[in-house]
Amino acid sequence: MSLMKNKQSHSSNLAFAFIEWLTGLSYTTLFTIWMIMALGFGAAYFGMSYVGESSHSPTDLAEIADPLYRFANAMYYSIITATSTGYGDITPQGFSKLLAAVQSISALLVFAIFVTKLVSHQQELTLTEVHRLTFEDVFHNTREGFYICRKDFDHAIAHAEKHENLDIEHWENIVIAYRHLQTLFEEIPDFYENDTHRYTIDVKREQLLVESAHRTLHRINVMLDTFSTHNIDWANHERSMKELQELVDVITVVTPLWEKRSPYDNTLESFADILQMKDRMHLKIIQAID
Known part of the structure; x- marks a missing residue:
């Protein structure tokens, strides 16, 4: 029990340390991180559409024949997920659900700190x-x-x-x-x-x-x-x-x-x-x- 509490405490400390590190960054750096995350997750969705029968990629991506157009749609879905807009025209399935959840939480965290820093700067x-x-x-x-x-x-x-x-x-x-x-x-x-x-x-x-x-x-x-x-x-x-x-x-x-x-x-x-x-x-x- 004591060991479990210590692990939980250590995890909490790491989380707070990470958030504190993020808040110490400038708003331009935070926006850059947010954009890199959006591009990274978009590339991941794009890559998943070529794996197996694409049952783990967002819907309709695998059906797009043009690679450039497929990549553009993957980026579109990534940005929509990062902003939690959720139009519903493309939805996650399989493993991409977990990926979308991680992206949504992390992107919202970074974007929230970015907006806070921007307002604070003004x-x-x-x-x-x-x-x-x-x-x-x-x-x-x-x-x-x-x-x-x-x-x-x-x-x-x-x-x-x-x-x-x-x-x-x-x-x-x-x-x-x-x-x-x-x-x-x-x-x-x-x-x-x-x-x-x-x-x-x-x-x-x-x-x-x-x-x-x-x-x-x-x-x-x-x-x-x-x-x-x-x-x-x-x-x-x-x-x-x-x-x-x-x-x-x-x-x-x-x-x-x-x-x-x-x-x-x-x-x-x-x-x-x-x-x-x-x-x-x-x-x-x-x-x-x-």
Whole structure:
């Protein structure tokens, strides 16, 4: 009894291993296997029509005198059997019944896996396209976020140059812009590594993103210099100072990670420029505190 169970278990393992091997094949390979099986069984039916009195070949094949026409009918019957269509114009008899049963089961198995793989491939293409569109939307929003922050800084610069002071609204916009930049920088590494790995940033978009970050940090330095020139005590504005320091900390952590995840060598100098802009901001903070 134990030996019989072991044999059954071994047979089941072989069957599962075979199915797993089939599922690992590409859909083009599976279709090729299916076609080879159809041709092979068709050749077998054709050969059986010449054996003995042809009592084991599908009906009417042996009565066809023209070998080419007989072979064509054998192939027709094989394909009909493989697809389980079963028109009934040609039927198996004798040993061909067993052969037809084996072909029907094996062909359906291969064809089912083929269809599954084909549908899965199409779904993968669809998901990749959806992910690409989502990525493009997030990328656009990120660059737009940098642009909005720069506009807030530009407004503050213009107001400082004209009035030599800042009102509450401009200080609030600066605080919000600093916070927004922290979020933008923290999300940048996600452009390179994600759960799906279906779509990632290309070199052109990376250059655009690096440029946006660099221009924004440069604008902050210009704004701080403008404040100092017009005697605006920006260091004593606690909320903006706190957010600016946190922004510097975020850039310090994120930029090396960003550079590490980037697969492109032609933007390495740009990362150094970002860190240089950050260092200038940090130096201004230290000088303002002292």
